[in-house]
Amino acid sequence: MGIFSKTCEYAVRAVFFIAQHTADGSRVGIKEIAVKIDSPEHFLAKILQDLSKRGIIQSVKGPNGGFYLDAQSLGRPLSDVIEAVDGGGIFRDCGLGLKECSSKNPCPLHHDFLDVRNRLQSMLESITIGQFNEDLNLGIVVLKK
Amino acid sequence: MGIFSKTCEYAVRAVFFIAQHTADGSRVGIKEIAVKIDSPEHFLAKILQDLSKRGIIQSVKGPNGGFYLDAQSLGRPLSDVIEAVDGGGIFRDCGLGLKECSSKNPCPLHHDFLDVRNRLQSMLESITIGQFNEDLNLGIVVLKK
DNA sequence: ACAATAAAAGACATTTTTATCTTTTATTGT
DNA sequence: ACAATAAAAGATAAAAATGTCTTTTATTGT
Secondary structure (H helix, E strand, O other): OOOOHHHHHHHHHHHHHHHHHHOOOOOOOOHHHHHOOOOOOOHHHHHHHHHHHHHOOOOOOOOEEEEEEOOHHHHHHHHHHHHHOOHHHHHHHHOOOOOOOOOOOOOOHHHHHHHHHHHHHHHHHHEEOOOOHHHHHHHHOOOOO | OOOOOOHHHHHHHHHHHHHHOOOOOOOEEEEHHHHHHOOOHHHHHHHHHHHHHHHHHHEEEEOEEEEEEEEEHOOOEEHHHHHHOOOHHHOOOOOOOOOOOOOOOOOOOHHHHHHHHHHHHHHHHHOEEEOOOHHHOOOOOOOOO
């Protein structure tokens, strides 16, 4: 198990891919996305349906339809995707699973974890969905393998 | 889902509890541990059996038996527990699930994740299993709720 | 030796996550 | 209107994680 669920990994990769391929206003289909990010097509479909419902990505049915991102979506922080898919638990929950862990009632790792989680969160909040488009085009960063 | 699996959360809480209660050389039974850290008894039993096999904790059967930690175990880094239970993936694997993600072939988040993972790892490597015994005795930190 | 104790081990059940396949609905171009 | 397209939705399945219960083995004190 990684930091995120499989679902979330697919979601982030797909969102980056959609961003890269629809910055010009076009759409991209589920089949192509699934192949290009190496994910199970129908499973990814569910994930994108959910993101679409939540307004994090956009979609249109029918010929020339597909998924895309409007200007607002391209500017969203990546943390929105993680929150939508995995929930915000990773940013907030106790590392040892205590429900009432807090600075008043801390687990042994509370303070150290607070630091790590805050870093993770501020990192994901400062990254936007669209910011890797150029690097992806140049092949400096990749979304599969 | 937290950063660690439930299994790993129980493992860490149990190990801290055993450390606190056996620093004097005595043993503590699975029943008491399970109650005091609020975990399913038989599930925790499996976890501790595994940690015992791996030499991370010690155990003896029979009357006055139970789990305990020798001096060496008390000085182990907490990262050993995480590695034993969840594997080292959390310290090494790509945040987006790419098998071949590296500085040569990075995912978009590679560099940022490297930083977060390294911090998490060095934090867990610098914490020892026995270091919270006093704070636990004083009630400054807790292992349940 | 024997009974009591407590971990080890085995078998099984439940829940959650991940994955696959089929049918329906909306949209487009002809 | 109609056929083609592509996402949405529904149903089902497989795998993994989590949880429960029972039996076995090792150890201790009498």
